[in-house]
Amino acid sequence: MPVIPKTRPVILYLDDEIQNRISFSAIFRRDYTIILTSSIQEAFQILEYERVEIIICSEYICQMKGIDFLELTFSKYPTCSRLLVSDYANTDPMNKAQIFGYLIKPWDEKLLGKTLEKAHELFTIKETIFKNFW
Template identity: 35%
Template sequence: MTSEKISVLYVDDEENNLVSFKAAFRIKYKVFTAISGTDALKILEEHPIVIIITDQRMPGMTGVDFLGQILEKYPDPMRILLTGYADMVAIVEAINKGKIFHYLTKPWNEDEVISVINAAYQKYLENKLLKETNDKLAVSNDQLEFMLRQRLLS
């Protein structure tokens, strides 16, 4: 792990849950909280977020809807769905629409959350490295194609 704290955005419509999450994890992670999907979008615009944990059942915008909405503009953060309800439809929808990394149940267990965040961060780093490698490969491929065209023209 790096010396810089992992940035985690926690979205939940219950103020007590936001306070509890921040109190439990603020020392280990750089925690941002949002009481709605709309507030979370504002945070995403202003801060680089690595991990997003969102409650499923929220008024106005469910966690799945929020994750699906941010996917195009913010594809890199690892997404985790949190819900107190055993709702298989929501889980399947979250996997398909929100491309979640993991599913957690409420009430959350601190050790489990830490374990999932750390696993998500490792996957985030792997994805970042893969993207950087693919970008370098694309540049090399373009350079080789250019050199081949030059050789064919001469």
């Protein structure tokens, strides 16, 4: 019986700081397919044509606040897990963007790895519910 290769979860990482993109990709490239961008317009194009499971966005990007970008993605891509990168713990009491978690810099690689695993689990659960009930 042939073994079907497991596809790696896809992460869209949006950050205008190249060092953050390079660092993130270097750490997690073995476990995830990582799509890097610094452009909101490009991020929306990627979301339109790729099956993205986790969206990670810096809190501050050139064109808008990261939380605003994540909120815009929620209605069209509700199953994606969303993470916001910040220099400090941030909370949005209304959580309009349905953020799964905040990634605080500098990263603790093990904690970040566990957060990504949980974010992917959440995506899988939401996708199953959407496929079976909507």
